Amino acid sequence: MTTKKTTTPAAGKPVAKGDHVYLIDGSGYIFRAYHALPPLTRPSDGLPVGAVHGFCGMLWKLLRETGELAPPTHMAVVLDYSAKTFRNDLFDGYKANRSETPEDLIPQFPLVRDAVRAFNVSCVEKEGFEADDLIATYAFQALEAGATVTIVSSDKDLMQIVRPGIVMYDTMKNKVIDEEGVAEKFGVPPEKVVDVQALIGDSSDNVPGVPGIGVKTAALLINEYGDLDTLLARAEEIKQQKRRENLITFADQARLSRTLVTLDTHVDLDVSLAETAVHQPDTEALTAFMRQMEFSTLLRRVAEGLGAPLPEGEAKPATARKKKDDYDHPLRRSPRGEAGPARDVEVQGGSPAELAIERASKLEGVPFDRANYETVTEIQRLIDLLETARFQGHFAFRVKLNGSDPMLGEIAGVALALVPGHAAYVPLAHRAGDELDLGGETTVTQIPVREALDALKPVLEDEAVLKIVQNAKADIVALGRYGIALQAIDDPCLMSYALDAGRAEHLPGKLAGSLLGYTCLTEKEVMGTGKAAVAFDRVAVERATEYAGEETDLGLRLWTILKPRLAAESVTTVYETLERPLAPVLAEMERAGVKVDRATLASLSGAFAQTIARLEDEIRELAGEDFNVGSPKQLGEILFDKMSLAGGRRTKTGAWSTDAATLEELAAQGHELPRKVLDWRLVAKLKSTYTDALPTYIHPETGRVHTSYALAATTTGRLSSVEPNLQNIPVRTSEGRSIRKAFVADKGKKLISADYSQIELRVLAHMADTPTLRQAFADGLDIHAMTASEMFGVPIEGMDPNVRRKAKAINFGIIYGISAFGLGNQLGIPRGEAADYINTYFERFPGIRDYMEAMKAEARRTGYVKTLFGRKIHYPEINTKNPSLRGNYERAAITAPIQGSAADIIRRAMIRMAAALAEAGLQARMLLQVHDELIFEAPEDEADKTMEVAQAIMENAAEPALRLQVPLKVDARAADNWEAAH
Known part of the structure; x- marks a missing residue:
């Protein structure tokens, strides 16, 4: 076999009793550094070096x-x-x-090898084997x-090779994984891990396993039968039919999977253990590598750590320190009250990335250590924490309610975190009494809700103190009901959204895993x-402290690393x-709500019930028999087995598909029953x-x-x-x-609908720089009629409505990347x-094709x-090689800038609206946003003026950031109900 052996340190003494061998999964950490840390390029030439930097920092x-x-x-x-192994x-x-x-x-892999050499550490790899095989052999x-x-x-x-004398160490979590940790992960001891993995497979490595068997089931089976071979030999004994059948059918697949996941512990190594002896890094070589990579901050740290003089031009920046000698900073004492080391805040230099x-x-x-989260039960301690927060200028905060709806839930407590690793939870209304069970034998007295809120209010409303709040909108709504206007917020979830829309999930728990490698309490x-679920105010305070404290600790950590990424990634x-x-704007809209008339809903419900009954009678008559219209299975049998309609297809379960697309196709062929x-x-x-x-969502207090x-x-x-979803109410049918x-509207008031007219087509005309479309919008022409005239050479005057309809379908279809097949189906x-x-x-509009190709190219490149x-x-x-998926992504890349720009425009309008209405002396409130429409x-006497202000703000929302080449137009109307105003 071809071997690749990098330069290693001089040979050391053979490994002996008492020695401690560290085996670093280099490949794992390269990928972990790449995905967990923000992109970083070398300033001088743009070479990607983020994974190298993260790896160097870890080493x-x-x-x-x-x-x-x-x-x-x-x-x-x-x-x-390499990717290919035995x-x-x-x-x-x-x-x-x-x-x-x-x-x-890709270009960072050789740089990592250079980095390891610079650190004077052995670097090992071997053709035909994975790093895990080498690690197992060395171990x-x-x-x-x-x-x-x-x-x-x-x-x-x-984890299969963990045993007495061999442990794993996760540097991201600062956690040692021993035999107990393996058992916690897999439900079996390390020596049985391969049997569990053989059953469950591994989707990331495409190890097949046995279908339908997860970790818990696999552990149960292996613990019961002892090992995989015994289990497979006795599979007939298993009572659960599906499980039994799968184990019998996929027995060979399980054995193959076991072979694939079993590590080779007898690799013929090219670098002996003795050669891996630790040596002091070569100061000159290591600092030269750091300078070459232009890691200025890491270079200073390494130079100082090795006792070497700072390289010329790399003078240490002045350290900015915050001091307040007479103050009890949370880091000066632990949750139990013992004294601890004081830490000062140091301002770091370097680029944002x-x-x-x-x-x-x-x-x-x-x-993360939940033992460091304290329960605050004295008002003075809360006041002290708030004073520190005010002095520090920022802190993480969370409101904990006894329900999920911020418009209904009552405050059970609040949580604060001032520095990573420490947090405080203040229970206010747990178990609805003054004395509560702390989870042990002792009880604790809570601070009265009003007293605590009075202490919190000045800091929460202070615009000079930054509050870091995950999903802050809910907290704004909840606190608003208590007369507190939460000001000056930073929301790590929204930071993540601005940074990583489309490539990450933005919920705190997901961010904890992806950015910090940490698994939060759920x-x-x-x-x-x-039935065993309880509201948060019924959770034991000790447990509530762990959960809420962790939330704020996490929020502070996420903010710490995401904030500079905003600038680094523009x-x-x-x-x-x-x-x-936008968060406080939406919070105010949610608090305002909208009035719904119960009588109208009841009348509509009755009418719909009659229509449903009539349609069911007609459907059964067409079918020639009685059946459950709501059953896809029975409907499929009627359409394709009994009526033998053409075009049927079966689902994975073998049943006939009766989804909307199938029924639409049958209806287009002239079949009445599917219609x-x-x-x-x-x-x-x-x-x-x-x-x-909808009546179930009417608030008991506000109506x-x-x-x-x-x-x-x-x-x-x-x-x-959501709860309820008011953006999906159908508008293409009279029933919808x-x-x-x-x-x-309330008595004496009007509802006003202000709706952008064809905003996405206008954005497209601007982005694609299409003169014909731009001029048509500037002249106020019927854009669909103009498109039809351009395409089909017919005059706008007296145009056939069907011709206009085709042009309209194409106009909007182009925005959403419609295919010939899709357009054909839509137009029949x-x-x-x-x-x-x-x-x-x-x-006719060549600029649009140019725009589409440019967007696809940009997405493929960046x-x-x-x-x-x-x-x-x-x-x-x-850039996937799957043509179907690639086509989907390319269509999305065409649509997204148009739809996203339209969404950004209405966001800008919403953010400015309240101030504009107030400046005009108007009492109007914004209640709803439905895509391109504001309600x-x-x-009544302010309706006309409100429409005038709303139209002005919405039509000029893009400015001054951008002056569109196409005018935006907003249609506004006032009426007693939403439908009449639309």
């Missing part, structure tokens, strides 16, 4: 400080030689589903020699599930102008989702419906609403539009004719596209 920290672990006498960084010879599909290595990571050799082994990795595949990496690296050394773990403006200021079923489904959904459900808006739920910046009649024409329409469209206002929408998998409630 330096490991060499300098090992915490509770004994320092290493021997150390090796072990890497994968396992690929056993199974062609091994790791076949892994995505390609990111282009900007057993060291163990046999009497040494102890620490495997620096969190890779679950290495380097600062983000530096902060992330430092946070690795501050473990709501289910704390409050239970099902999205500060997006966050500061489109995300952060009736589609009508039935529409009315049934309107009844169940709206006319029957209004208070929807909740999600700011970070879509990739493009569009808002969504009738739902809006139930949304009414052959695919070839639809393709001709699309080609003609591009010939992994994202941008809106007109700088919002990044990521498509990291756009207001205003006194």
Whole structure:
């Protein structure tokens, strides 16, 4: 075999009893550093070096400080030689589903090898074997020699070799994984891990396993039967039919999977253990490498650590310190009150990207420890914490309610965190009494709610003190009900959204895992599930302290590393102008709510019930028999077995598909029954989702419906609403539009609908720089008629409505990347004719095709596209080799800048609206946002003036950031209900 052996330190003494061998999973840490840390390029030439920087920081920290672990006498960084190993010879599909290595990571692999050499550490890899095989071989050799082994990795595949003398160490979590930790992960001891893995498989490595068996089931089976071979031999004894059948059917697959996951512990090594002896880094070589990479902050740290003079031009920046000698800073005492070391805040130099990496690296050394979260039960301690927060200028904060709805839940407590690793929870209304169970034998007295809120209010409303609040909108709504206006917020979830829309999830728990490698407590773990679930005010305070304290500790950590990334990745403006200021606007809208008329809903519900009954009779008559119209299975049998309609297809379960697309296709062929079923489904959904459900959302105190808006739920910046969802009310049918009649204005007031006219087409005309479309919008022409005239050569005057309809379908279809097949289905024409329409469209408006190709190219090059206002929408998998997926991503990359820019424009309008209305002396309130439409409630005598202000703000919302080449137009109307105002 071809071997790759980098230069290693001079040979050292053989490993012996008492030695400590560190084996670093280098490949794992390269990928971990790449995905967990923000991108970083070398300033001089733009070379990607983020993963190298993260890896160097980890290795330096490991060499300098090992915490509770004994320092290493021997150390090796072990890497994968290539993607192909002996396992690929056993199974062609091994790791076949892994995505390609990111282009900007590829040039960093040789740089990591250079880094390891610069640190004077052994670097090992071998063709045909994975790094895990080499690590396993080294580990057993060291163990046999009497040494102890620490495997620096969190890779679950290495857990099979953990045993007395061999542990794993996860540097991201600062956690040692021993036999107990393995059993906690897999439910079995390390020696049985391969049997569990053989059953469950591994989707990331494409190890097949046995279908339908997860970790818990696999552990149960292996613990019961002892090992995989015994289990497979006795599979007939298993009572559960599906489980028994799968184990019998996929027995060989399980055995193959075991072979694939079992590590080779007898690799013929090219670098002996003796050669991995730890040596002092060569100061000159290491600092030269840091200078070459232009890691200025890390260079200073390394130079100081080695006692070397700082290189010329790398003078240490002045340290800015905050001092207040007479104050009890939370880091000066633990939750139990003992004195602790004081720490001062140091301002770091370097670029924003380097600062983000530096902060992330430092946070690795501050473990999450729930024992460090204190329960505050004395008002003076709360006041002290708030005084520190005011002095420090920022702190993390969270309101904890006894329910999930901020419009209904009562405050159970609040949590604060001033520094990472420490937090405080203040219980205020747990168990609805003054004395509460702390989880042990003692009781604790709570601070009265009003007294605590009076202490909190001045700080929470102080614009000079930054509050770091995850998903802050809910806290703003909840505190507003108590007369507190939460001001000056930073929301890590919205920061993540501005940075990573499309390539990450933005919920705190998900961010904890992806950015910090930490698994948080879950709501289910704390409050239970099902009938055993309790409200938060019924959770034992000790447990509540752990949960709420962790939330704020996490929020502070996320903010610490995400804040500098905003500047480093050029999205500060997006966050500061489109995300952060919108949260309080939406909170005010949610608190305002909208009035819904119960009588109208009841009347509609009755009418819908009659329509449903009539349609069911007609459907059964057409079918020639009685059946459950709501049953897809029975419907499929009627359509394709009994009626033998053409075009049927079966689902994975073998049943006939009766989804909307199938029924639409059958209806287009002239079949009446599927058309009736589609009508039935529409009315049934309107009844169940709206006319029957909306009354249950009416607030008992306000008498209004208070929807909740999600700011970070879509990739493009569009808002969504839940509980109830008011953005999906159908408007293309009279039945759907009738739902809006139930949304009414209060007595003496009017509802106002202000709706952008064809905003996405206008944005497209600007972005694609299409003169014909731009001029048509400037002249106020019917854009669809003008498009039809351009495409089909017919005059606008007296145009056939069907011709205009085709042009309209193409106009909007182009925005959403419609295919010839999709357009053909929509217009009921052959695919070839639809393709001709699309080609003609591009010939008449060539700028649009140029725009589409430019967006696809940009997405392929950078992994994202941008809106007109700088919002990044990521498509990291756009270069996939799967043509179907690639096509989907390319269509999305075309649509996203248009839809996202329109969403950004209405966000800008919403943010400015309240101040504009107040400046005009108007009492109107903004109640709802539905995509391109804003709904207001205003006194009758102010309706005209409100419409005038709303139109002005909305039509000029893009300015001064951008002057569109196409005018925006807003239609506004006032009426007693939403439908009449639309």
